[in-house]
Amino acid sequence: MPPNESLHLSVDCALFGYDDQGLKVLLINQKEDTYTHESGQPMSQLPGDLILIEEGLHEAAERVLFELTQVKGVYLKQFHAYGDPNRVKDHKDRAWLRSVRTMPDQRVVTVGYLGLVSLHDYNPQPASFAGGVSWVDINEVGPLAFDHNSILNGAIEALQNQLESHHISFELLPKKFTLSQLQALYETVLHKKFDKRNFRKNVKKMSHVVPLDEKQQGVMHKPAQLFSFNPDQIENE
């Protein structure tokens, strides 16, 4: 009667990091010699883990990220569940699964979480992570383990959809930022150019973006005014 007595559930996190060099995603490289592409390059994957029996989904995603980055309090949001019965049955993934799981043949359903961090203020260096973890530019992600390319694409789509509607851009920027930085973020994430004057006109209508009495320092050009986000101010918008 319990038809899925031995089904496993995991979370996979697409953690996006942003800085002036662009939008990146955190990937893990497996060190197993056997777990490589045909070229011999190590296989990368999104950080993820089976959830613990007493742990909520969101909690599980927080744990996975904390174990890798030692960072707490990052923005995290569920975006989709992936449950194809064959999603962990691909030949390329079998050897590695056998080496790390006690039940490598179990079906695994996974819930995808989207995470956001700024790489400006505090930079969670790959060096501080468990070995084999790195930030990879979103445009340079190769083939990943399992169905992680699909999951990543789902995450990117969710990020794009939410950027404008959910006031989450500040999760990717330093606490104090310039309007040019904000514009560059929008252009990077949405793959689209904005007119500078029109963009600034729109920002001035957002009451949660507040100008500071402070200017950029140490740049060899006219310093820009700094702004910050005031999350309390997100009302009538």
Next chain:
Amino acid sequence: MPPNESLHLSVDCALFGYDDQGLKVLLINQKEDTYTHESGQPMSQLPGDLILIEEGLHEAAERVLFELTQVKGVYLKQFHAYGDPNRVKDHKDRAWLRSVRTMPDQRVVTVGYLGLVSLHDYNPQPASFAGGVSWVDINEVGPLAFDHNSILNGAIEALQNQLESHHISFELLPKKFTLSQLQALYETVLHKKFDKRNFRKNVKKMSHVVPLDEKQQGVMHKPAQLFSFNPDQIENE
């Protein structure tokens, strides 16, 4: 090492039906005498079931709905996964779980699916369903089992968000419909009034809403022109 050896996974479906009387959701009443509210009213819930071990999530949702309504091919879309470790631990739900599950104490994570059917053309009568199934107006849904009220709210929100962006209104209307019906649908789902002339102006810009050479019949007033959706036409919009 398998930390969730005995975790269960289910799907729950919020199937919405629409007709001139409004937007309704399909609910199941349990017949167990012990599974009631304090008032003695039977407890209602969203249709759902544990997924089978070789079955995809979407497939599982289709199966659950087919078993209840005998209808295939309804629009179905995943919207959120619910994984609170205590979501099936509430006192009110225990007795019923013990009566239908071999492992009633197992944690159950569920994936919510949103379904849409038109109650105009073909009406899946509750009578044709397994006993105790009924359409309940969306504004008259009482307390449901487990966390099904949250799930239903999530489904309503997803429906509202997708109505405008995803061209799904035709899933809720008869194949041939009037513009007044379309407008009433929007007003019901979005809880918002629209101006008749402006609404029609906008519809005329949607190339996938095509006018037919046919008029309403059997009404005791000026018959309206009929329209239909052409899904192929969904391009540049």
Next chain:
DNA sequence: GTGGCATAGTGTCAAAAGTACAATAAAGCC
């Protein structure tokens, strides 16, 4: 067959939002 009833159908004007576009200002460097 006329008058009443119910819903269908239609256009204009003003306000708001969006879009295209270029010159001046301020800081660091040499």
Next chain:
DNA sequence: GGCTTTATTGTACTTTTGACACTATGCCAC
């Protein structure tokens, strides 16, 4: 002081949105 680099600002035009009220057509009752 002149050069380089990025910041900052406004205007004219177009498009979209929003408010608003009367005529048309079919059925029914009398």
